[in-house]
Amino acid sequence: MLPDSKEMKMTNDVPNKGLEWTNLILGATLACAAFMFPGLPAAAWNAGxxxxxxxxxxxxxxxxxxxxxxxxxxxxxxxxxxxPFLLGFGSAPTPMWTHVLIGASVATIAAIQLMASRKAPAPSSSS
Incomplete structure (x- = not known):
């Protein structure tokens, strides 16, 4: 069965562009943090x-x-x-906290965006 067309429809209406930019920056920070973990390949690869x-x-x-x-x-x-806990680097404080804090922030922002998109009125299809 195909997903609801409303669910898959792409629009230009981001609920909050500032929050989306914040997630983009948090993702870039996590990717760059990979270079801080050279002794922990699992942490470095995962972060990147x-x-x-x-x-x-x-x-x-x-x-x-x-x-x-x-x-x-x-x-x-x-x-x-x-x-960090599933890949075995939870005992290393820097990569563990980097992953936990950025992961929690990204997940929270995504959840806020999802809630906001449910409350937003659907764009009209009339011309």
């Missing part, structure tokens, strides 16, 4: 990959907003939050 993906989906949302971009960032933020 997850950070780039957050930047990508935030940039897509800024260009053509769709709720799937926020769901992607919500998932990535939650992953960054738990990754």
């Amino acid at each position: 990959i997850v950070g780039v993906l957050i930047v990508t989906w935030s940039a897509v949302a800024l260009y053509r907003y769709a709720t799937w971009t926020e769901w992607s960032n919500l998932t990535l933020g939650c992953w960054a939050l738990v990754a």
Whole structure:
């Protein structure tokens, strides 16, 4: 079954561009933080990959907003939050706190954007 067309429809109406830019910056920060963890390859790779993906989906949302971009960032933020403990670098304070704080922030912002997009009126299709 195909998803609801309303769910997949892309618009230019980002609920809050400032929050989207914040997620983009947080993703870039996480990606750059990968270079701070040379002795912990799991932390470095995870920070780099997850950070780039957050930047990508935030940039897509800024260009053509769709709720799937926020769901992607919500998932990535939650992953960054738990990754230190699942990938085994939870005992290293700097990479652990970097992932936890940025992950929690990204997930929270994505959830706020999703709630705001549900409350926003649907764009009219009349010309």
